[in-house]
Amino acid sequence: MRAIVYSQTGAPSVLQLVEREAAEPGAGEVRVRVVVSGVNPTDWKSRAGATGQALAFPEIVPNQDGAGVVDAVGPGVDTVAVGDRVWMLLSAHGRPTGTAQEVAVVPADRVVRLPDGASFDLGASLGVPAVTAHRALTVADGGPTRLTPDALKGRTVLVAGGAGAVGHAAIQLARWAGATVVTTISSPAKAALATAAGAHHTVDYTAGDAAAAIREVAPDGVDLVVEVAPAVNAPLNQAVIANHGTVAVYANNGGDRMELDVRAHFALNVRYQFLLLYTLTPQALRAATEDITAAAEAGILPVGEDAGLPIARFPLERTAEAHAAVEDGFVGKVLIDVSDPA
Known part of the structure; x- marks a missing residue:
């Protein structure tokens, strides 16, 4: 699979497109075929080393947010099933791999069903914001x-x-x-x-x-x-x-x-x-994901310029440009097209 990685902090140019083996989900984990990855300020700040901390892992796949389709579940997972459309949050928090890759393994409690009427663009725009x-x-x-x-x-x-x-x-x-x-x-x-x-x-x-x-x-x-x-x-x-x-x-x-x-x-x-x-409590995160999903299902969280949130899109291989756009203060949402939604 294709993935974007970095092994040192710095400018967007540290982001590199590589080929990696898709991981298998372990107990309590879900594997998602990522359709759209969302970029937030926290993503470029982590990549740039703005916190002053050393890299937690030798190689990191960036981006906390995304949306896609479940293609495998690990033992003990009953909240989502293979084929479910989902949105993801905190995918890279405390872990080496985020959503800037074709297949992401994420803890089940960070994977939420996406309402039928909600687009992958919307799903990738939820999460952090x-x-x-x-x-x-x-x-x-x-x-x-x-x-x-x-x-x-x-x-x-x-x-x-x-x-x-x-x-x-x-x-x-x-x-x-x-x-x-x-x-x-x-x-x-x-x-x-x-x-x-x-x-x-x-x-x-x-x-x-x-x-x-x-x-x-x-x-x-x-x-x-x-x-x-x-x-x-x-x-x-x-x-x-x-x-x-x-x-x-x-x-x-x-x-x-x-x-x-x-x-x-x-x-x-x-x-x-x-x-x-x-550092939100699990209870606060669960309340947020439940309420946000209900709001998305009600159709009150649209994205796009007509809804007040212009979208800039980049293909996976141009993730460095996507990070630069957010870092440069793009007004709206920056999304990365990772794989075919079909």
Whole structure:
């Protein structure tokens, strides 16, 4: 089978196309014929060595997310069967092989049935973005801990950076759950994408008084902020957060340190909740995959430019270019066509 591998960290050029034997699934494992692999910022950061840690394995196949068809199951697996269409998450977490290969062996709890009406493109676009968004939307004091229609009814959610992949999923899931969704963007083009995703209101944080614009929509403040840039946005969040509001932080774009006015946050009972996908509890991951699958089955997680998430596609042999596109800040989703969907 064809696979993309790297044996040292560095630029996208360290990624090489090789031939490897397809592994057999062991106990509790599933082998998937990968149709589409998804690329996320975490994938290029791992490849580039951004964490500063040495490679955990002599050779690594990148990419956490993907979608395909089950072609073998190991002993003890009863959650999926041969022939099932599935989406995958955390495929390379703690393991040497991700989804940038024609056949991937993945733990069964990281393989989820893909609803009949959902495309492989959608399946490969879930994983990191949708699970992160789900967690951000379910950490507020007083819940909800699960997302269903009306679970966030009566609440206002502010999504920072609504044109990104996580922001896109957060808008879709929050809207499905009944929230009023406001998002910050930096251009009319990004506003159009966020609106296509389902945001009720967009606010250009580069023009005018963003806090006043948000308060005009939410006079009592926003109940939950899905935050991608806490260091930059801390003053804005303080200005618009509601009493007992929560700021859910999933990234550190724009800086590693932030400054908070302690007294102001005391007065509002504000909760800052940091979250990291890779250390979520099994219960939180299971809740996320179940709710996300239900949302996908309901048709509320579409991808593509018309849905607010443009797609850039690359063949497997051009995985280095796919990684470079994400690293260079492509607005949308980068997908890799690995094998024929038939």
